[in-house]
Amino acid sequence: QVQLVESGGGSVQAGGSLRLSCAASGRTFSSYAMGWFRQAPGKEREFVAAIRWNGGRTFYADSVKGRFTISRDNAKNTVYLQMNSLKPEDTAVYYCAARPTLWASVKAEEYDYWGQGTQVTVSS
Numbered sequence: 001q002v003q004l005v006e007s008g009g010g011s012v013q014a015g016g017s018l019r020l021s022c023a024a025s026g027r028t029f030s031s032y033a034m035g036w037f038r039q040a041p042g043k044e045r046e047f048v049a050a051i052r053w054n055g056g057r058t059f060y061a062d063s064v065k066g067r068f069t070i071s072r073d074n075a076k077n078t079v080y081l082q083m084n085s086l087k088p089e090d091t092a093v094y095y096c097a098a099r100p101t102l103w104a105s106v107k108a109e110e111y112d113y114w115g116q117g118t119q120v121t122v123s124s
Contacts, residue, residue: 058071059104
């Protein structure tokens with residue numbers, strides 16, 4: 001069992017930056033692939049970024065590529081999402097997720113554990 005707690009959300013103007021953190025419980029964090037997803041009001045949850053167990057490879061949605069960076073620190077049981085050049089359309093609740101395999105996925109249904117979410121609001 002893994003518990004995930006996100007932090008770092010908030011309100012920012014367009015063009016600004018935020019860094020989200022997701023702290024995981026448990027001693028097997030390094031064997032989990034991690035992902036970030038987001039859900040805007042009235043929309044389905046969508047993939048944002050994912051990272052393999054050792055950070056060796058990362059994956060991004062086209063809408064955030066070049067602006068967002070996912071990273072992890074296995075010694076701290078934490079995964080990060082650095083968000084730069086934020087746009088109003090990035091406004092959503094952001095969730096981190098874990099799957100107990102080494103390989104990342106872009107599909108929400110392939111993740112077993114989810115955090116409670118953190119709100120990101122970008123104003124124009």
